[in-house]
Amino acid sequence: MSDQAPDKDKAQNLLRELPSVDRLLNTSMAVDMMLAYGRSLTVESLRQSLEAARSAILSGKASYAPMNAVLVDDARVWLESYLAPTLQPVINGTGVIVHTNLGRAPLSEASRQAIEDAAKGYSTLEYDIESGERGSRTVHAEQLLKRLTEAEAALVVNNNAAAVLLMLTTLCQGKEVIISLGQLVEIGGGFRIPDVMAQSGAKLVEVGTTNRTHLRDYANAITENTAAILVAHHSNYKIIGFSSEPTLAELAELAHEHNLPLLYDQGSGALLDSSSYGLEPEPTVLDGLAAGADLVAFSGDKLLGGPQAGILVGKQELVVQLKRHPLARAVRADKLCLAGLSATLTHYLTENALTEIPVWRMIARPLKEIGSDADTWSARLQEMGIKAEVVDGRSTVGGGSLPGTSLPSRVVAIDYNDPDQLANRLRQEKVPVIGRIQDGRFLIDPRTILKDQVEMLLQSLVNCAMDL
Numbered sequence: 001m002s003d004q005a006p007d008k009d010k011a012q013n014l015l016r017e018l019p020s021v022d023r024l025l026n027t028s029m030a031v032d033m034m035l036a037y038g039r040s041l042t043v044e045s046l047r048q049s050l051e052a053a054r055s056a057i058l059s060g061k062a063s064y065a066p067m068n069a070v071l072v073d074d075a076r077v078w079l080e081s082y083l084a085p086t087l088q089p090v091i092n093g094t095g096v097i098v099h100t101n102l103g104r105a106p107l108s109e110a111s112r113q114a115i116e117d118a119a120k121g122y123s124t125l126e127y128d129i130e131s132g133e134r135g136s137r138t139v140h141a142e143q144l145l146k147r148l149t150e151a152e153a154a155l156v157v158n159n160n161a162a163a164v165l166l167m168l169t170t171l172c173q174g175k176e177v178i179i180s181l182g183q184l185v186e187i188g189g190g191f192r193i194p195d196v197m198a199q200s201g202a203k204l205v206e207v208g209t210t211n212r213t214h215l216r217d218y219a220n221a222i223t224e225n226t227a228a229i230l231v232a233h234h235s236n237y238k239i240i241g242f243s244s245e246p247t248l249a250e251l252a253e254l255a256h257e258h259n260l261p262l263l264y265d266q267g268s269g270a271l272l273d274s275s276s277y278g279l280e281p282e283p284t285v286l287d288g289l290a291a292g293a294d295l296v297a298f299s300g301d302k303l304l305g306g307p308q309a310g311i312l313v314g315k316q317e318l319v320v321q322l323k324r325h326p327l328a329r330a331v332r333a334d335k336l337c338l339a340g341l342s343a344t345l346t347h348y349l350t351e352n353a354l355t356e357i358p359v360w361r362m363i364a365r366p367l368k369e370i371g372s373d374a375d376t377w378s379a380r381l382q383e384m385g386i387k388a389e390v391v392d393g394r395s396t397v398g399g400g401s402l403p404g405t406s407l408p409s410r411v412v413a414i415d416y417n418d419p420d421q422l423a424n425r426l427r428q429e430k431v432p433v434i435g436r437i438q439d440g441r442f443l444i445d446p447r448t449i450l451k452d453q454v455e456m457l458l459q460s461l462v463n464c465a466m467d468l
């Protein structure tokens with residue numbers, strides 16, 4: 001048995017063997033680090049490394065002083081992790097397609113390329129190439145939006161919350177807006193329709209009850225102070241059972257009889273009919289316009305499948321007012337958004353949204369294909385001695401879209417005595433893997449795994465399951 005207490009003299013001798021920061025700075029590895037990371041951070045990392053070595057010696061954990069190369073290498077490891085971006089890619093194995101916490105919609109290749117092109121250099125953001133004069137940034141995605149939705153006008157802003165705010169501020173400030181009580185919703189991240197309305201300076205007039213609102217409730221609430229009727233799509237919850245609301249078309253008719261606009265917060269930005277892919281039907285942007293809504297507001301990064309944006313389409317006369325409002329300048333979209341959004345919208349125009357836009361590719365992905373991926377992956381894991389099998393599962397659209405509906409999937413279920421521990425360890429991978437735990441098993445849904453992440457995913461699963 002060795003001595004319990006660290007030998008003080010020995011420790012002091014070891015401490016004296018440790019080099020100074022200056023000595024380490026002269027090593028060729030440290031010189032390289034300085035070139036890459038600058039002097040100040042390199043010095044800091046070497047101090048960290050020496051401090052760690054000192055503690056190890058004093059606590060008796062180290063029986064010899066580490067070599068300089070080891071000290072510098074530890075410093076490099078520390079520095080790399082210190083500088084690692086906190087916004088980092090992850091592998092989404094949850095099967096939630098538009099995952100709010102994981103960045104919503106992954107972008108198409110063309111969309112990413114367009115963003116890179118716009119980011120790299122100068123662009124015609126506000127420049128008219130033909131006349132050589134100042135142009136408007138608002139034209140870029142708008143032509144495409146008008147074309148796709150056949151709306152008279154369009155406007156792109158920073159996100160849908162901003163779109164709703166701009167719409168209400170411009171058209172309803174100091175006046176009343178009628179909305180059904182059943183639509184006063186919180187849509188995640190603390191975004192509440194009533195709070196945004198309050199910011200706009202519009203007065204909220206709630207009609208009906210949580211589960212039932214009749215057309216006459218709206219009609220009775222109209223006064224000379226009414227500026228608009230607002231409909232907010234229940235994008236993240238569903239009232240099941242005894243519930244009813246007037247249709248958009250009925251509300252449009254009522255609003256127009258009173259010379260009021262019908263404002264529709266559609267939310268998801270669905271341009272395609274989700275019911276063709278086994279999901280419950282959700283009113284699309286086009287349905288909103290067809291029903292007679294004067295303005296439709298929606299997100300760019302939910303079911304539209306593009307970058308974060310808020311989009312407004314509808315009557316020219318109203319959009320012009322919105323564009324002129326000072327708030328429009330405060331919530332305008334940036335060039336990267338406009339570039340990426342235009343590329344995403346082009347996929348709809350050229351009818352290849354289902355193959356090019358990741359969100360729709362995932363929604364439309366045949367169960368057979370998912371099952372075959374799951375089978376292959378599961379077999380590879382089994383070969384490595386991991387207890388994996390393929391079971392039926394459900395993927396969801398998420399992102400506050402299509403509440404209560406899911407898609408059948410085939411998922412890889414890993415049987416591991418402590419699934420939480422496995423999940424934990426997988427989150428610490430260089431590219432963290434996020435899965436789901438159900439019935440004591442760790443699940444990976446192939447539907448939301450991107451093709452170029454498959455090898456990394458399998459490698460991580462093997463590494464982590466063997467490690468533990």
Ligand SMILES: *Cc1c(COP(=O)(O)O)cnc(C)c1O
Pocket residue numbers: 159160161162164187191232233234235236265266267268298299300309310399400
């Ligand atoms: C998601 C959503 C919003 C907020 O959109 P963001 O793009 O996240 O700002 C507003 N209204 C509805 C109905 C939504 O679904």
